[in-house]
Amino acid sequence: MAWNLQSDRPIYAQLVEQLRRMIVTGVYPAGSKLPAVRELAVEAAVNPNTMQRALVRLEEEGLLYAQRTSGRYVTEDNEKIMEAKEAMAAELISGFVSDMMRLGYTREQTIRLLEKKREG
Amino acid sequence: MEEYLISCRDLGKSFPGCRALNGINLELPRGRIIGLLGPNGSGKSTFLKLCNGLLTPDRGELLVCGSRPGVESKKHVSYLPERSYLNDWMTVEQMIGFFKDFYADFEEARAYDMLARLAVDPAKRMKTMSKGTKEKVQLILVMSRRAQLYLLDEPIGGVDPAARDFILSTIITNYNPEGSVVISTHLIADVENILDDVIFINSGNIVLCDSVENIRAKQDKSVDMLFREVFRC
Known part of the structure; x- marks a missing residue:
């Protein structure tokens, strides 16, 4: 998995998004163990404290949990993961719709274009 | 254990015709990776030399790991100077022996491991190596110590991008919540993702610390873009 960090936004926020995406897409499946903070930091080439903060944030969201001695795991609660996935989809869709509106398409026209796309 | 690895008050140093440091105040905590950033001639190397006792301050106070720069502080500080001080006629193996004798916290196995990863032959003499390879060897020696404070003066300037990545990942792997790393550089885009904090220094003054x-x-x-704005020529 390649990490892709943009230079004009806080790194922390980008790490949260990308880790969330990895959980939702099953790179780290439900119940699996996450690599150690330092390993993840090396992989993403970021500061270990920043990576740590991002992981704590995902714990607060309930997508990860820490086990005192053995490390960090992805939640076993599939519903929780689905929720996160749906939230991401909703965000993508509203971004897309507002882009289309900026181009001058109404909501209905946009949906029609999408359906046309599906037909081929 | 002291709270700050470096603390200085009104630290000043002048050279004939040049004020290199203009009475700076600074406290560096533990567990941070810090970028010391500034244009050429801004005072970065002077500050690091003062911290290592290679220069003495004209005024102010400077404590490194709780004591004035000297024998005691050097036990805890691993310093990569801006230019090479290694003996050209020695082989890498001999240099490793040298460091082992000098520093109680030097870990030989780590040095050999890093040499192997960067494909540097330990039997080679320093003088037969390219500039970039010499720099790699020097950095490996410095990073093979288990120090509390690493002061790295331009550690990535002369090496190729692949070695640069290796050096940065070595710094991350080496991270220890009790110790700190100071990296002076002007290659900001390359290092900023691994930094906690940055210190901007210009004409001997600290202009930003965040x-x-x-x-x-x-x-x-990005910090790189901010730097270009702050120091626009």
Whole structure:
């Protein structure tokens, strides 16, 4: 998995998004163990404290949990993961719709274009 | 254990015709990776030399790991100077022996491991190596110590991008919540993702001291872009 960090936004926020995406897409499946903070930091080439903060944030969201001695795991609660996935989809869709509106398409026209796309 | 690895008050140093440091105040905490950033001639190397006792301050106070720069502080500080001080006629193996004798916290196995990873032959003499390879060897020696404070003066300037990545990942792997790393450089884009904090220094004054995340959140731009604005020529 390649990490892709943009230079004009806080790194922390980008790490949260990308880790969330990895959980939702099953790179780290439900119940699996996450690599150690330092390993993840090396992989993403970021500061270990920043990576740590991002992981704590995902714990607060309930997508990860820490086990005192053995490390960090992805939640076993599939519903929780689905929720996160749906939230991401909703965000993508509203971004897309507002882009289309900026181009001058109404909501209905946009949906029609999408359906046309599906037909081929 | 002291709270700050470096603390200085009104630290000043002048050379004939040049004020290199203009009475700076600074406290560096533990567990941070810090970028010391500034244009050429801004005072970065002077500051690091003062911290290592290679220069003596004209005024002010400077404590490194709780004591004035000297024998005691050097036990805890691993310093990469801006230029090479290694003996050209020695082989890498001999240099490793040398460091082992000098520093109780030197870990030979780590040095050999890093040499192997960067494909540097330990039997080779320093003088037969390219400039970049010499720099790699020097950095490996410095990073093979288990120090509390690493002061790295331009550690990535002369090496190829692949070695640069290796050096940065070595710094991350080496991270220890009790110790700190100071990296002086002007290659900001290359290092900023691994930094906690940055210190901007210009004409011997500290002009900014903040965390990378704060800068990005407040300014919506990278430290590299901010630097280009602050120091526009």
